[in-house]
Amino acid sequence: MKSVELTANNRYLHCVRFEPESTVKATIVIAAALGVKQRFYQPIARWLSEQGYRVITFDYYGIGQSVDKPLKQIKSDIIDWAELDITSVLDYAQSCQKGAPLIWLAHSLGGQIVAMAHNANKIDKMVTIASGTGYWLKASKQVRWTSWLLWYFAAPISTPIAGYFPGKRLNMVGDMPAAAMKQWSRW
Template sequence: MKPIEIIEILAGDGTKLSGRRYVPDGAVHAVVLMPSAMGVKQQYYEPFAAFLCEHGFAVLSFDYRGMGDSLLPQFSKSLRGFKADISDWAELDYNAALLATKAWQPEVPLLLIGHSLGGQLAGLLPDNHLIDGMVTVASGTGYWRFNSMKTKRVVWLLWYFLVPFYTGICGYFPGKKLRKVGNLPKGVIYQWSRWCRDERYFVDERGNAMDTFHHQFQAPILSLSFTDDEMMSRKNIDGLHDYFRHAAVERRYIHPQDISSKRIGHFGFFRPEFRHNLWQQALQWLNHRASDCSNIIDSKQTI
């Protein structure tokens, strides 16, 4: 793998985002976009990105506005006054990263690894028709009544008390101090809270179903979810993927014992200890999808 390239991505409204490109030493089979989960910095995915790079995949990661390396210095101590919601993250930031990924490697298939929120927001991208295949990891809706039993016992307190109380006082959600998710902009936490309190999940401020772009997503999807996920239940996982009604979805519900492990959880997939089992599952699927797409491209060029 060549040295990691730190790049700047311009969001749809001109906001500057920080991204990282991982470049293979040899030929590029496909390019992979890796958006982050809620409150997770792009560096968290570096071991898995490097693993994919070792196997011929170019990878691009990025931080949403107000998060990680995309956080402006003046907001490093407090996000009070920072304006952004999840729709901005999806339609402006994520979509811009998608276009940047395509422009970087236009001749190869474009694949996506969506962890949690990263998989959720794929259906909100105006240009998601550019995606040739997607692997979702522990990605489902956040509707609290469908959350895993461990989370459901306490999360109602978050959505109905902690979020309105602390966000109202601080002007943003002080997740670091509360040891929950991390600091989030006011607009992000309020929108997320609204979604997580509604079974339909993707709802607007009036409680109506949002207009999304799930209908134009037709690429195959591999859903990797885990029976010991402390946040997502099977209902959450299925609820999200049912939105992609025009895509062929392969759903794998993995028990830790299936891979001789004691624990996977919501975040465990990206730990290097899983490079010989879980990572191989994702790699095999990505290789197969990249090969299928390349064959289609070659056949069209021949015609």
């Protein structure tokens, strides 16, 4: 396991690369769900590495370890994550590839926004998990209630007060830049 810092596009991205002990079968990039830190995916990344895959996890700018200043000063939104962060991570993954296929393993948002990266064509294969439409009225009753509470109460009240979305304190999603939360709520 090796920490990697990417600083393209005036953004700080923290990645972790897991190298297999055997010949690399493929490079897998694990793209997180909204507000989920890459640390959540490390057990599967370790396991995949033990199976012969090089695995790269990352935090979008303003999430987890990809924070280089107070969160209220980070103006990043979801389109920036797609167009800038994913682009940088794909460039990095390709530089590590050495001929091995590149696989995009995405959870939720990570599968929804990858097509906005101008270099998404570098991906050889893609697997998405729970990357549906995100339309809250098509979700279960519990998720509909939680979504309504998040988007129409918690986010509009707490985000302007804190200057970012304090999801950790609210036990909802996770901390994230205000622009990303506003955009997600609007979508």
